[in-house]
Amino acid sequence: MIDVIVAGGGPVGLAAAVRARLAGMEVVVVEPRPGPVDKACGEGLMPSAVAELAALGVHPPGVAFAGIRYVSPTQSVAARFRHGPGLGVRRTALHTALFERAESLGVRHVVGRVEQVRQDGDRVTVDGLQSRWVLAADGLHSPVRRALGLERSAPGPVRFGLRRHFATAPWSEHVDVHWSPTAEAYVTPVAPDLVGVALLGPPGGHFDDLMSQFPRLVERVRGAQAVTSERGAGPLRQEVSSRVRGRVLLIGDAAGYVDALTGEGICTGLRTAAAAVEAVREGRPESYERDWSRATRQYRYLTTALLWAASRPRLRSGLVPTAVRLPRVFGWAVNALA
Ligand SMILES: Cc1cc2nc3c(=O)[nH]c(=O)nc-3n(C[C@H](O)[C@H](O)[C@H](O)COP(=O)(O)OP(=O)(O)OC[C@H]3O[C@@H](n4cnc5c(N)ncnc54)[C@H](O)[C@@H]3O)c2cc1C
Numbered sequence: 001m002i003d004v005i006v007a008g009g010g011p012v013g014l015a016a017a018v019r020a021r022l023a024g025m026e027v028v029v030v031e032p033r034p035g036p037v038d039k040a041c042g043e044g045l046m047p048s049a050v051a052e053l054a055a056l057g058v059h060p061p062g063v064a065f066a067g068i069r070y071v072s073p074t075q076s077v078a079a080r081f082r083h084g085p086g087l088g089v090r091r092t093a094l095h096t097a098l099f100e101r102a103e104s105l106g107v108r109h110v111v112g113r114v115e116q117v118r119q120d121g122d123r124v125t126v127d128g129l130q131s132r133w134v135l136a137a138d139g140l141h142s143p144v145r146r147a148l149g150l151e152r153s154a155p156g157p158v159r160f161g162l163r164r165h166f167a168t169a170p171w172s173e174h175v176d177v178h179w180s181p182t183a184e185a186y187v188t189p190v191a192p193d194l195v196g197v198a199l200l201g202p203p204g205g206h207f208d209d210l211m212s213q214f215p216r217l218v219e220r221v222r223g224a225q226a227v228t229s230e231r232g233a234g235p236l237r238q239e240v241s242s243r244v245r246g247r248v249l250l251i252g253d254a255a256g257y258v259d260a261l262t263g264e265g266i267c268t269g270l271r272t273a274a275a276a277v278e279a280v281r282e283g284r285p286e287s288y289e290r291d292w293s294r295a296t297r298q299y300r301y302l303t304t305a306l307l308w309a310a311s312r313p314r315l316r317s318g319l320v321p322t323a324v325r326l327p328r329v330f331g332w333a334v335n336a337l338a
Contacts, residue, residue: 001123002026002131004280007114007144010037011091012252012269013137014098018056019277020135021105028129029102032113036092036099040163040233042186042198042263044175045087045094046338049267052274053097060097062089063189068263068334069174072320073216077327078174079334086175086338088188088196090165094266117144119246133280134248137273140238142254150250152239157311160234161260162207163198168224170195175263179320180213181313184261187217197221200260206230236260243292244285249276255292258303261310262337271295302337 004020006013009031017027031037044065045053053060064085069078103109110129117134118125124134136144145151170189178185183201190196197217199210207230211218240256243249250256252269275291309315323330 002028002129004028004133004135005030005124005126005129005131007126007134007136008138008252008254009099009109010039010137010139010252011094011098011266012273013135014095014102015053015056015058015270016135016137016251016273016277017102017107018058018098018105019274020281021102021107022056023277023281025281028108028110028131030110030112030114030126032111034111036095038091038231040161040198040231041091042163042175042188042260043088043091043190043196044186044188044263045089046264046267047081047084047086048338049270050084050087052267052270056101058097058101060087060089060094062087062093063170063191065175065189066173069172069176070320070323070330071176071178071216075320075324077320077324077330079327079331081338082335083338088175088190090190090194090196114138114144117147117248119248124247132247135273135276135280136248136250136254137252138254140233140236140253140257142250144248145240145250145254148245148248150241150245152241154235154237154239156237156307158203158235159200159237159259160203160232161198161200161236162210162230162232163196164207164226164230165190165194165196165228166221166224167193167227168195168221169193171220178214178217179316181316183210183213185211185214185217186263194227198260203234242289244288247285249279249285249288251276258300259307261306262299262303264299264303264337268296268299298336302333
């Protein structure tokens, strides 16, 4: 019998598959989209995500960045990572690197959408395939999570993300985060001739409308061709009542998400994948909820706090000036998330 079916072949699902395979398990990944999977993402891998991937034998091509820089119309402040650089990586390149590693280890891939998950006794049946465990890595709006009744309504402002890429040489050695009164723009170098721009803000509006809130950035990319189409994701905040239901464990965005404001999703997701694989390997699924909480705590607290401040206009307008005045505090926060 299959040991683990992974529902969803995004970065977290594929990393979980690699990890489970390295632990000697028989693994099948079910993913509906064939070929290199693209997604709305800032595409900045934090240093600890780079290290987690390297430990799995995954080395995606990309552009190293030294830290995070906050930019307002009049000021900017940068914080360098203390333990090595992050890496800007196109999602398609990340997918290819993870997919090839999984395949080289003997992970089986099924092109399809998980529709039905049935549990009885010591097995789970996924659309006719039987397995000991299922790891649901099917993203922000996880159909598996919904089918199991594990969704909860999310508090706070509703936010969405949009992204496009511009054919221009990166101009910053950092991931730049531009702040407007209601939105943020993340600029990540992903290739020597390519930068990604991810916009985060309230729902409604197209990429160009939101982008016009950032005149400094618009000026930077003026004349550069937009080489990818607009892609979006959201609502970003997702609350989950429980991350374990019998032999099904939720990982990555499927397990709950706060916001993309701190660029932490992949890093945190990789940690949840590691915790879930360890839990099923040792046959103790009930401990995963606690392990998930521990693995994601720092991200959840810091991102929730920043989001809270960012949603109050007076605090929001003070964020960049405060970071400029207190560079050590800014540096601490950036490195706590790195
Ligand atoms: C605008 C934006 C910017 C971001 N910026 C960053 C950043 O800079 N750095 C960072 O680390 N993170 C960032 N994130 C977060 C990051 O994109 C996610 O945390 C990450 O993609 C989560 O990976 P995942 O594998 O859990 O889910 P996904 O990447 O969403 O993958 C889920 C997969 O499941 C598949 N699937 C869906 N339904 C089914 C089904 N029924 N059966 C089987 N498969 C299914 C989908 O096709 C998909 O391939 C950003 C997010 C957004 C929205």
